Amino acid sequence: MKKHNNQDSRNFGYGKQLAYAGKQALNDRYGADGKFSTRASHAARFNQFAQWCKSDGINDARKITAEHIAAYASDLSNQVASGEKAVSYAQNQLSSVNVVLSTMRGNTALNVSPSKLVGERSHIRDTVPLSLERSNFDRALKLMPSGEGKLAVFLAREFGLRLREVGLFRPGEAFSRRLITMATLIFNAV
Known part of the structure; x- marks a missing residue:
């Protein structure tokens, strides 16, 4: 049951405390039973x-203005x-403010652009990963005792798989048995 757009009630009808009202708005938006991590x-x-x-x-979402969000x-x-x-x-903090207030108000009138207000994200690596150097990779591969471990490390490096993806990988379904045998023999020789 959606409660929002009650313009005459404190926090648009979601409750007396602003933080509690935000939680209730998120329950409205995502449902009380699903998306636990997102809501949290x-x-x-x-x-x-x-x-x-x-x-x-400020203790009422109805009193929040664009100036308040800009100051925040x-x-x-x-x-x-x-x-x-x-x-x-x-x-992420500004994005959450956007999500909750748009749900409470029933519109996006107060939505802001987080990247314009707090800056652009930068994901530029400033150090070279050790695994990019082939000599380090080969040395680590030689130290591994099992063929399966060597195959996992090889797949992770060469195909950019995360370790979880390698662990879930089912090579029998992806390759023929002969290819797996050849790969295991190659890695055992390394």
């Missing part, structure tokens, strides 16, 4: 926004600049 992540990040609002004297974003941006927070986390 948004709720935790929105709770920080609710605490910030409370310290600013400015605080987050300052924390990013000082190294207290990562850009990605600050963006």
Whole structure:
């Protein structure tokens, strides 16, 4: 049962406390039984926004304006600049504010662009992974005792698979038995 768009009630009819109202809005948006991790992540990040609002004297979502969100974003941006927070986390915090407030209000009038307000994410590696050097990889492969382990490390490196993907990989279904035997013999020789 959706409760939002009750413009006359505190926090749009979701409850008296802003953080609690945010949780209830997330239950409305995602359902109370599913998406537990998503709801929990948004709720935790929105709770920080609710605490910030409370310290600013705001206890009702109806009173939140674009200026309040811009001021919150400015605080987050300052924390990013000082190294207290990562850009990605600050963006996630603003994204959660967008999600909860749009659900409570029933519109996207207060949505902001997290990347414009707190900065762009940068995923540029500044060190070369050890596994990229073929000599390190070959040395590690020689130290492995089992053929299955060698095959797993090889698949992870050469095909970019994560270890979990390698663990779930069923080579019998992917390759013929002959190819597996050949690969095992090659890796045992290394």
